[in-house]
Every structure is written in C-alpha cells, then in structure tokens.
Amino acid sequence: MQQYVLHSLQQLQAHLSQSRQLYQVVDNHGDAYWQHQAQPPFPVLSQQRPLSSAKSFFFAEQETLYVFDGQFFRETIPKPEPFVLFGVQSCDLMAIHYQDIFFEQDPYYQARRQQALLVGVDCVHPCQNGFCNLVDAGPGVRDNTADLILHPLDDDRWLLIVVTEPGRAALQGLALTPATGHAQNLRSDNLTQCEHEFDDHSYILEGIEKLNRDQAPDAFWQQLAIQCIACSGCTTLCPTCSCYGTQNQAVLQDAPDKPPSQARQVRFWDSCLYEGFQREASLHHPAEQAGERVKRFWYHKFSDDFLPEFGRYGCVGCGRCEQTCPGVIGVHSVMKRIEKDA
Amino acid sequence: MHSLTPTAVRLIDFYDDGEHARHFTFRLLNTASQTTEVQGDWMKAKTGQFFMLCLPSVGEAPFTFTQLPDQHGNFRALVRKIGRVTSALFELEAGQILGAKGPYGKGWPMDQVCNKRVLVVGGGCGLAPLVGVVNQLIEQKTYTQLMVVYGARNRQAKMLRPERSDWQRHIPVFNMIENGDTEPGENESGGTPVDILPTVLGQFDESPDVVLLAGPQAMMFAVAKYLVASGVTEQSIYLSIERRMHCGVRTCGHCYLKDKYVCSDGPTFRWDDLKRYIPAGS
Ligand SMILES: Cc1cc2nc3c(=O)[nH]c(=O)nc-3n(C[C@H](O)[C@H](O)[C@H](O)COP(=O)(O)OP(=O)(O)OC[C@H]3O[C@@H](n4cnc5c(N)ncnc54)[C@H](O)[C@@H]3O)c2cc1C
Ligand code: SF4
Ligand code: SF4
Ligand code: FES
Numbered sequence: 001m002q003q004y005v006l007h008s009l010q011q012l013q014a015h016l017s018q019s020r021q022l023y024q025v026v027d028n029h030g031d032a033y034w035q036h037q038a039q040p041p042f043p044v045l046s047q048q049r050p051l052s053s054a055k056s057f058f059f060a061e062q063e064t065l066y067v068f069d070g071q072f073f074r075e076t077i078p079k080p081e082p083f084v085l086f087g088v089q090s091c092d093l094m095a096i097h098y099q100d101i102f103f104e105q106d107p108y109y110q111a112r113r114q115q116a117l118l119v120g121v122d123c124v125h126p127c128q129n130g131f132c133n134l135v136d137a138g139p140g141v142r143d144n145t146a147d148l149i150l151h152p153l154d155d156d157r158w159l160l161i162v163v164t165e166p167g168r169a170a171l172q173g174l175a176l177t178p179a180t181g182h183a184q185n186l187r188s189d190n191l192t193q194c195e196h197e198f199d200d201h202s203y204i205l206e207g208i209e210k211l212n213r214d215q216a217p218d219a220f221w222q223q224l225a226i227q228c229i230a231c232s233g234c235t236t237l238c239p240t241c242s243c244y245g246t247q248n249q250a251v252l253q254d255a256p257d258k259p260p261s262q263a264r265q266v267r268f269w270d271s272c273l274y275e276g277f278q279r280e281a282s283l284h285h286p287a288e289q290a291g292e293r294v295k296r297f298w299y300h301k302f303s304d305d306f307l308p309e310f311g312r313y314g315c316v317g318c319g320r321c322e323q324t325c326p327g328v329i330g331v332h333s334v335m336k337r338i339e340k341d342a
Numbered sequence: 343m344h345s346l347t348p349t350a351v352r353l354i355d356f357y358d359d360g361e362h363a364r365h366f367t368f369r370l371l372n373t374a375s376q377t378t379e380v381q382g383d384w385m386k387a388k389t390g391q392f393f394m395l396c397l398p399s400v401g402e403a404p405f406t407f408t409q410l411p412d413q414h415g416n417f418r419a420l421v422r423k424i425g426r427v428t429s430a431l432f433e434l435e436a437g438q439i440l441g442a443k444g445p446y447g448k449g450w451p452m453d454q455v456c457n458k459r460v461l462v463v464g465g466g467c468g469l470a471p472l473v474g475v476v477n478q479l480i481e482q483k484t485y486t487q488l489m490v491v492y493g494a495r496n497r498q499a500k501m502l503r504p505e506r507s508d509w510q511r512h513i514p515v516f517n518m519i520e521n522g523d524t525e526p527g528e529n530e531s532g533g534t535p536v537d538i539l540p541t542v543l544g545q546f547d548e549s550p551d552v553v554l555l556a557g558p559q560a561m562m563f564a565v566a567k568y569l570v571a572s573g574v575t576e577q578s579i580y581l582s583i584e585r586r587m588h589c590g591v592r593t594c595g596h597c598y599l600k601d602k603y604v605c606s607d608g609p610t611f612r613w614d615d616l617k618r619y620i621p622a623g624s
Contacts, residue, residue: 066347068398073441075347105344106593218621243595246588250399263398267588270595278596280586281403281425284559286599286620296598305601 001143002168003179006150006158013042013086015174020117021083023057025050034085045087045150049127049318053092053239054085058112059099062268065108067251069262076264077111084117084170090138091130091316093120093145095239101310102242117170120146124190129319129332131201137316140191151187159183207335208302208313216342222291224337227327230290232271234297234321234330240314243277245270272297298334344591348396348441349384354416355436360494360501362423363467364432365408368395368442370415384411384445389452389474390582390610393444394590395419395427397434403427404587404605406471407445420470420501446590447609450475450554450580456484458551461542463535463565465493465557469502471582471609472556477505480512487550489542493518493535493561497525516542536564539572549574556582566613576614583609583616 006012016022017037025046026035032048034057064076088096096118103109120141123132132138141149147167151159159179162168210216235241244267251262270277273293279285287293300306301315315331322330354367370384387393387410396402403425409418423432434440455475464472469492479485490509494500496519509515510529522532531538535557543549553569555562562581570576585597585604597604599619611619 068441071439072350073348073396073398075345103593105591107343107346110343242593244588245594245596246402248396248399248401265396265402267594272595272598278586278598280584281428282558282584284584286559286585299600303601309601 002162003184004160004162004176005153005179005183006160006176007156009045009150009156009158010040010042012160012174013037014040016084016086016117016119016170017042019082019170021081022086023083024086037086045121045152047125049089049091049130049320051320051323052237053095053318053320054088055095055099055239055241057083057085057116058096058109059103059242059244059269060108060112062266063108065246065265065267067262067264075107077107080112080115082115082117084119086119087121087150088118088146089121089123089127090141090145091132091318092239093118093141094132094137094312094316095318097142097145098240098310098312098314098316099242117148117166118146119148119150122149122151122187122191124152124194126194126198127319129322129330130317131198131204131319131331132317133195133198134201134204135313135315135317137312139194140187151190153183153186159187201332203339204331204335207338210338210342211298211302212304216295216338218289218291218295220291220338220342221295222289224329224334225290225294227329228273228290228294229327230271230273230275231326232269232273233324233326235271235273236269237320237324238301239316239318239320240301241269241271243270243272244268272300294329301331344593346443346589346591348394348402348443351440351442353434353436353438353440359420359503361498363420363501364423365418365420366431367409367416367418368440370411370417370442371439384415384417387411387417387445388449389478390449390471391445391447392471392590392609393417393419393442393446394587395431396441396443397427397430398441400430401427402441402443402588404446404590406582406609408470408473409477410474420467420473422467422501443590446605448607450582450610452478454578454580455479455552455554456482457486459487459546459548460485461489461491461546461550461553463491463493463553463555463557463562465535465561466495466499467501468557468561468582470556472554473502473505475554476509476513480509487546488513489545490515491518491535491538491542492516493520493557495519496521497523514542514545534564535561536568539565539568543569543572551578553579554582555579559583570613576617577612579613580610581613581616583611585609 022037032050123139147164149161278287322332350371351368356364356366359365392404392406394402405419411417517530524530588594590605592603592606
C-alpha cells in the first residue's frame, strides 16, 4: 500500500471532482448530511457522523425496476456518472461492504456501486452512541472497505493511504509526497488512543451472547415491543438494513375505458417492523406479534447464524438506531435490557 | 446478475376449478426484449418450484407450476382468487400479455421420491404444488406405493377435481371434507387429513419412505407431527411453505425464516430443518 502525506485536502478534493461528482458530509446546525459539492472551496471534513448513511447512494430509497409498454418488459438499470464519496467513516464503509455482499447479484445496486470511488476517513474520537470498536467496524478504516483512506495528522496535514487500483488511478496527475514511517506510526497511535476513549459498552457483548444463546424469551421481546410504534426510523437509518417492497403502477392511461398501455414496477425501502411486512394473502401471519418482529430485527443484526454468509454481524455499531428511536429501543437500550432482564 | 424484469407471457386459456379458483395456461413469448441477463432457464424448471406472475400496473404474486413449461413454452398454474393480483387476473381474457419471472426456489427432491413408497398430503389450494409430482410418478410409473390425501374445508372449496378423479383410477386418493358435507360417489369422508392418517398408514406395506406436504401451515404441521409420532422419520417428510414474497431472489427480505429465505432456500423444506427455523407452536 502506498502512503502519502497530503498538505492540502482542497487539492485532493479539486482533483477528484474534475472527473467525478463529489459528495461530502457537511455540518448543518448540529446535524450532518451528505451533500453534492460542485466546486471549490470544498468544505472541511466533518467530524460528525452523518444522520443518514451512504446507503441511498447505491440502494435507492425508491426506484423503477422495469416498465411495460403493452408488449414487452424493459429493465431500467441506472447509468450514473462516476462519483466519489469523500470522507466516509469506517462504520459506514463497513456497511457498504456488507451491502456489496448482500446485493452482489442486484443489477440496480451494482450499476451505482461500480461508478463509486470510496474515500474513507479514520475517526480519531468516538462519536455519540458509536461502538464500532466492538463489532469490528472501526474506528480505523478497514483495508477492504475503501479505495483511499485519509487520516488527520498534525498541522492540517493528512496521511493518504492508497488501498485499491481504482484508488491509485484516481490520484494520477497529483503531485504527492511519500509518507514517512513517523506519519504511519502516528496513525496507529491515534487509533489506539481513540479505542481507549470509548465508553464501556460491554453490555452489548453480553447482550449479543445472550441473544445467541436464545436466553431472551418471547415474553421479553413482547414487553419490549410495546414501545415500538413501527415508525421505521431504525430500519431507514440503519446502514445495513436492506428490505424492500415493490409496487406496480399504471403510468399512462390512453382512454378511460381502456386498460393502461404503460406500467412500471417500483421498489421502495420497507421495514420488517411494519405489521404488514410478512402478512400473507391467506391472512396467515408468521410474525403477528410485535415482539416477534422486534426480535427478528435484533436477531438479524447480531445472530451468529449470519456469520458464514457475511463474515461479520449485521450491525456496524453506528448507533443511529439509538439516536432515532422514539420508543427508546435502539441498540444500547435493547442490549442493556437483555443483559439485565433476559 | 439477477434479472428483476419479467419475461412476457400470454394468457392462453383457463377454466374454473372449484370455488374462486381457476386453472390457467400461460405461454412464454419471445424474450428478445430482455436487455441484460435472462432469469433462470424456464425449460429446466422443476416440480415444486414457483414463478412470479406480473400483472402490469396491478402487482406480482408467486404461484407454483401445476405443469412445467413444455417445448412450446406453455405452463399452468392453479390460482385462488384472494386479493388484488388474483382478482385482476380473474378479470382477464385469453390473449392478454402478462409477465412472469422465474423459475425460483427449490423443488421437491425427486431423487428421494422416485421408486419409493410415497404419501402425498395436500390441503385446499395447497394441492397445486403437488400435482406435478403425482402426475409424473403415475405417468412414469416410478413408485412402489403412492397415495394421496386431499383436504378441503367444504364442498365448494374442492379443487383439482379432474386431476383427483384421474389419479383415482391408478392409486388410492382419500378426500377429506372438513365440515362433513361429502358428496356421494366421490370417495370422500368427513374430517381433516389428520383424521384419515391411521387408515392411510394401514394401507402402506411398510411405513412410507417419503411424505410430501403442502397446504395451510397448521394442517401441514399437524400432519407432520402425527406422522413422526407414528414412526415416520423427520428426514423423510418434506413441506412446501408459503410466505409473502416480493422478489423471489432473496433480496427483498419478506419471506424470511430465521436466517433462511423461503424463495431461495425453499419453498420446500425437510421437516427436521424447518423445525429449526419456525418457533415451536406456530
Ligand atoms: C411459493 C408460493 C407458491 C404459491 N403458489 C400458489 C398457487 O399455486 N396458487 C395459488 O392460488 N396461490 C399460491 N400462492 C399464494 C399466492 O401467492 C397468494 O395467494 C397471492 O400472493 C395472492 O396475491 P393477491 O395480490 O391476489 O393478494 P394480495 O392483495 O396480496 O393479498 C391480500 C392480503 O394480503 C395482505 N396484503 C397485501 N398487500 C399488503 C400490504 N401492502 N400491506 C399489508 N398487507 C398486505 C393483506 O393481508 C391482504 O388482505 C403461493 C405462494 C407462495 C409463496
Ligand atoms: S443496528 Fe443500529 S447501531 Fe447497528 S448498524 Fe444498524 S443503526 Fe447502526
Ligand atoms: S425506530 Fe424504534 S419505534 Fe421506530 S420502528 Fe424502529 S424500533 Fe420501532
Ligand atoms: S421473496 Fe424476496 S427475499 Fe424471498
């Protein structure tokens, strides 16, 4: 891996934005959001975890899957311009990696994903509610999740690590100074220091263990689920949630008495916390009780059963579910209760 | 890469088959309009697999084949009118162009079924996924013993009448009418499939080698439990499970069973496996 010292982030941003659309997280009155950045001056890298992850760049919140013209069905695979996500934190990069595996065979996801360059940024302080260190997702960017990695050094300088071939190619034409061993050591010191700064979240590990031993009885989940108002905040913000629904719609009606001559199918983010998510046409409902649905959500995030497929848990420790849940059943609250009550 | 786009099919014809149920024939049309890869190979479809039927501007729903695609691309399904897609389907006339995706899922384990003592139990519309198996075994005479139990709620709910009376000329078929309203001359008894199991098991030379079940989950589970209590091994019982489906290719998430997906890990499961995915009592 080549490593360089960057004296100006602006220089890198300007260079990358010449050949791609550049997106970056921007602070906005206490919250942080992904935004398109068209030209210099480019914003400084936010220290904040964005409210929404990068999920929607690849798995669209709503999109057309095919259209029907009366004779034929035609797929509508997107053809996005090349783009760069600049400064993705390690938990969100791990979530993209997870979704890459899940959507490996999905042409709509992959059409976007193949146009993306991922520039990761190490976190040097824990974020609120974050526990990436417990679930192998951070605070340092993992080598298999980004094309380029940035690490803040002193005096506005950055360590730039080239991980992939597309990452290397994207830097062509940029005059770069090779990094010294000192800069590299600083990175590992900073990351170790950051790991020490995390609060004690051992109840999460104990919760995971109890969950996998199936020690939380159905009654426990049922009790917990009383607080779920099925708002879908958790599943919308969770960077690894990927369930979707589909709907077929008429697009064009030639005449009131004729059937529509054009139709389309759209898919949209769905939530396993919704009551109707599994209800069948026969009215049989395999997850009728809210507790069964809440249980399944946490099982999907933390069950060992998914390890063979993904090599990791479905949770990357971003803490967004805790931040958003109006019923206080985000990851910290749930794990504390499993550890205590179950 | 999966294709999520249907192949055009034509509705060829249909006939009524029991209350609110019709048997439909579809024909695959030229798939040249497909822009990326095709879906699965329709000609390699297996009995017990399913397809997603798409009514443009209405919706999509999964159905099992009662007849796999033949060399002309014709295939059949028995459909019960129950909601939006199926009601719209019942309004259509022959000649209409629809869409189909598939074939999806795992079919029945035919290598475990042929040349064995086979018991088939279907409830209501759930006999549909089993029609192909029974037809194949009878046509190819590849069974040692074969018996069919069919359960219906009442006289009106009976389906697949032509198939069942045809089978009856070759093998024992036990028709169970839950409300007891049996018809004379139809080889029917009052009760559920479970009620007739002692008689059926008594007619097998030895305990059946394979049991295939499809129908309402509660019925299948009751039958499976009874059979296991009667000495049939869990490993020889297979069930076809229904779940709500939107994609058929394990990405939408709707059809989950613990960490499995019915659309791709099923819809047919072995009873000992399935018991691990579905909590006791459901
Ligand atoms: C593998 C498989 C094979 C099958 N094979 C057959 C077969 O061979 N023959 C057959 O007749 N059936 C078969 N089925 C069942 C069939 O797929 C359903 O009956 C079919 O989906 C009905 O579709 P529908 O649009 O008419 O009903 P829907 O309109 O989808 O069903 C109505 C009911 O579904 C629920 N529902 C629908 N949409 C929503 C929503 N957005 N929110 C909440 N609830 C909702 C509600 O409970 C509603 O009352 C099979 C199912 C599976 C999974
Ligand atoms: S479960 Fe919660 S903490 Fe884990 S990845 Fe999803 S939103 Fe983040
Ligand atoms: S955010 Fe909380 S209340 Fe909303 S669906 Fe998720 S668990 Fe339920
Ligand atoms: S139907 Fe979508 S995951 Fe099975």
